[in-house]
Amino acid sequence: MSSAQAIDFARFAANLRYEDLPTTVLETLRRSFTDTMGVAAIGSTTELSAISRKVAPMIFGTGGAGEARMLMDGRSVSPVGAAMAGAFTIDSIDAHDGTTPCKGHAGSAIFPALIAMTQAAAEGIDGRRFAELLAVAYEVSYRAGLAQHATCADYHTSGAWTAVGVAAAGTRLLGGSAEQIRHAAGIGEYHGPRSQMMRCIDHPSMVRDGVGWGAPSGVTAAYLAMEGFTGAPALTCEGDEAAEFWTDLGQGWRLVEHTHYKAYPCCRWAHPSLDAVHDMMRDNALTHDQIEAVEIRTFHYATRLAGHEPQTQDDFAYAIAFPVAAMIVRGQVGIEELTPAALQDPDILRVSRATRLIDDPEMTRISADKRWAQVSLVLKDGRRIEDTPRTPRGDVDHPLSDRQISDKFHLLADPVLGRTRADEIEDLSGRFDNLSAGDLQHLLDLCCNPGS
16 A cells, blocks of 8 residues: 555545535444433443443553543543443443444443543534544444454454544544544554453353454544654555554545444344244244244354353343243243343243254354344144345334334433433434534533433
8 A cells, every 4th residue: 555545544544524425424323322322321231331431541541631521420530441441331231233244343342441541631512523523433433343354363352443533523523633543553563462252252251342442442542643643554544454443534425325223132143034034923923832843044253152041131131032032931032031030931942942053054154244144933723934044124224214223222320320311312313413502512521411
């Protein structure tokens, strides 16, 4: 890549203006803001979130960078601490926006990081400027993620490439130059969590998708770069092998083309099977006691998410068999299915144990920009009902409606925040880019106040 090409991403990050943002970009950012805050609300009730919010004040106290309040908590820490706690909080419930080609998620790192830095900023930031920052963070993150997955043998968590996007946008927020943004991206990539995603899938735990360390790594990189700390060029942005992912920067928008939204609070690799059994049970007027067995043909990585008997929310997040069984038994997979009581439901466990995941080479071949699965139900009377292969709802070509996004937001947020506060967050986040600095701060206060 030539030196001119190498700094195109940094110039983009430094110079992007609100007027440059297409309507589709703004619509996506508004939708992601609302959706992410709903996930943050319910995430704040988890043990994972509680631990991260307890630790953040211990290791990231307030200081020269200013103060930021933790999402859904209210206590003040440094922006780095608020980014960490917020990212872990959102990531604790696997229901936030994602990008299938990158096999990961950006909003769960970007929103807590930029909300934290905006609170700590010396000058007020209005909605238009916040939209610029979000657009930079998403676009740089997605393209860095595409480059990383194309050039690295291991499947790294989202924290690895969101650290780059957060670093670039964070430096822009602080008034950094294109050269400082280059250094920040290099620092964020170098120090970001190159954590292997399949380790968490094989051994579900609270480390999740790496954004709990990717977000603070990006924030830290921004502050370091502003003080003159230098970073090796980010290979995901400037390497020769990454060039193809940056050629249309500023013309094509990956954040519009690739952002999807989840209908269910679990890994999206389970979603085509969940949609399938929902429709099959309904269309054939079946009850769970008629089901003898379930067969799911899917792509290779997904077969490692079997999860027949999850013991915790972390196990549930990276499971397919149990959520599918819950859909068969209860007709839904929502917050109630995450509870300890649901995890011990004998009817769900019976169907889950009778569910088999089959590693299908054809499903693996076609699961590049989509995630495919094909479900068969074996009934106790000997019948076999087969669904056609399908991909999950929520992609750009099969989107959730505005009403479905709103219903999901209130399902997650209302029990924690109350309907009045949830309504106000939905209203303001849905038009955040038109808010004054004072009104944007009010929205962030609503997102950071503790739950009821």
